[in-house]
Amino acid sequence: MSPLWRDRIEVFFAPDRVELVRSYRGIKPKWSEKLVAACECDVDLPAWEQPLGQLDHMIENAAGGDLTITISNYFVRYAVISPHIQVANLAELYAYAAFHMREVYGERAGAWELAVSAWDPCSGGVCAAIESTLLQRLKELTGQRKVRLKRIEPYLSDVFDQWRKRFNGERVWLALIEPGRLCLALLSNGVWQSIRNQRMLHNAEDELLAALDQEAIILSGRKEAVEPVYLFAPEHPQLALPGECGWRILPLQTEHMPAPSHYPSAA
Numbered sequence: 020m021s022p023l024w025r026d027r028i029e030v031f032f033a034p035d036r037v038e039l040v041r042s043y044r045g046i047k048p049k050w051s052e053k054l055v056a057a058c059e060c061d062v063d064l065p066a067w068e069q070p071l072g073q074l075d076h077m078i079e080n081a082a083g084g085d086l087t088i089t090i091s092n093y094f095v096r097y098a099v100i101s102p103h104i105q106v107a108n109l110a111e112l113y114a115y116a117a118f119h120m121r122e123v124y125g126e127r128a129g130a131w132e133l134a135v136s137a138w139d140p141c142s143g144g145v146c147a148a149i150e151s152t153l154l155q156r157l158k159e160l161t162g163q164r165k166v167r168l169k170r171i172e173p174y175l176s177d178v179f180d181q182w183r184k185r186f187n188g189e190r191v192w193l194a195l196i197e198p199g200r201l202c203l204a205l206l207s208n209g210v211w212q213s214i215r216n217q218r219m220l221h222n223a224e225d226e227l228l229a230a231l232d233q234e235a236i237i238l239s240g241r242k243e244a245v246e247p248v249y250l251f252a253p254e255h256p257q258l259a260l261p262g263e264c265g266w267r268i269l270p271l272q273t274e275h276m277p278a279p280s281h282y283p284s285a286a
Contacts, residue, residue, distance in 0.1 A: 026084035028166065029281035030074065033091035034058065034066045035198060037073045040281040041081065053280060067094060067153045075160055082165035087172065088157070089281065092195065092202045094149050095173040096131065097214040098123045102143045112138055116146040136176065142210045147173045175202050175214070178251050181279065182271045186249060192231065196223050196252035197283070203230050223255050231266055253278060256285045 027042040035058055041051040056073035060066070078086070100119050106112050116135050120128040131148035138144040154171070161168040178195055186193070186206070195202040201219050205212040213234060219226045231248060244265065251271040252258050260266050272278050 025167070026081065028078065028081055028084045028086045029279065030077075030086065030088045031091070031281050031283055032067075032070055032074065032088050032094070033197065033283070034060065034070060034093050036283070037070050037077060038281050038283060039074075039077050041084070065150075065153070067150075067156075071153075071156055071160065075164070078161070078164050078166055084166050085169050086161055086166045087170045088168070089172050089174055089177045089279075090149065091197060091200070092174045092216050093197065093200050094153060095175070095216065096120070096124060096128075096148045097173070097175065097202075097216050098146050099211045099214055100135065100138075100143050100146050102139070102141050104140045106138070106140055120146060120148060134173075136211075145176070145211050145214065147176065149173075175204065175216075178271070179204075182249070182251075182276065185271065185276070188247070190246070192234075192246065192248040194227055194231070194248050194250045194252070196227065196250070196255055196258070198254055201226050201230060203227075203234060205234060223252065223258055224260060227258070228260055228264055228266065251278075253282060253284050 026044055029040050031038040037056045037058065039054045043051060054077055056077060058069040058073055061069060078084075098120055100116050103115055106115050112135060113133060116133055117128070120131070120133065128148065130151055132151045132154045133146055133148050136145040136147075149171075157171065158168060174197070175195055179193065189208055191206040193204045193206070196219075199219050201215070201217055201223070203215045215230055215234060217230070235246065245267055246265065247267045247269050249271055250258070250268045253272060258268075260268060278284070
């Protein structure tokens with residue numbers, strides 16, 4: 020079947036839900052309604068087991084379609100890979116990235132599948148990792164349903180790619196908030212400096228402000244009087260920081276630049 024005739028299926032895959040939008044191709048292309056399936060946590064199972072089961076039901080009649088998955092930061096581990104001018108080829112790059120991930124996360128990183136962003140020996144790059152078992156199960160599921168798995172994209176990198184043209188300034192702070200999770204990244208002159216991906220135990224405003232202050236002062240070593248932070252938090256549409264906190268929120272999602280249709284939205 021020609022790719023032009025395949026249905027396109029876009030999924031957001033998170034511990035608490037799976038969201039799916041299907042675009043029907045053919046003579047008269049059209050969008051279907053968005054499907055949302057809630058997932059309950061089972062402490063005796065991996066956090067991805069319930070979403071995987073929901074995804075199975077949602078694509079049972081999708082044979083022949085092209086599937087892309089945006090995967091929640093809950094299932095991803097990130098690390099900024101420092102420059103190394105002696106990295107000469109792809110095999111050395113992944114060996115270097117694997118070494119770096121073990122340095123950051125310990126031996127558990129050996130059970131992860133790694134992906135490295137565009138790499139520059141002089142400026143480094145970013146490594147993202149998900150459990151190898153989860154990746155294998157997704158491949159098995161899509162194979163059984165005869166769906167073509169085109170791409171699995173970490174939420175952070177997907178958001179960055181969607182809005183990267185908006186990012187201005189020498190320093191760019193990017194904050195991405197999901198229920199119970201905060202991901203905060205810093206770039207300087209287009210080069211990744213740090214990525215923090217953590218659970219949130221308190222309210223989103225307090226967690227975001229604390230993380231911004233810690234990253235700015237402790238890790239990056241300096242803080243301007245007022246710094247902008249690009250924020251994507253679709254499930255927290257009213258999120259705001261105190262007026263005198265030294266940070267100014269720049270929402271990424273606007274009427275003129277809406278989020279992709281399969282992304283989560285406010286309940």
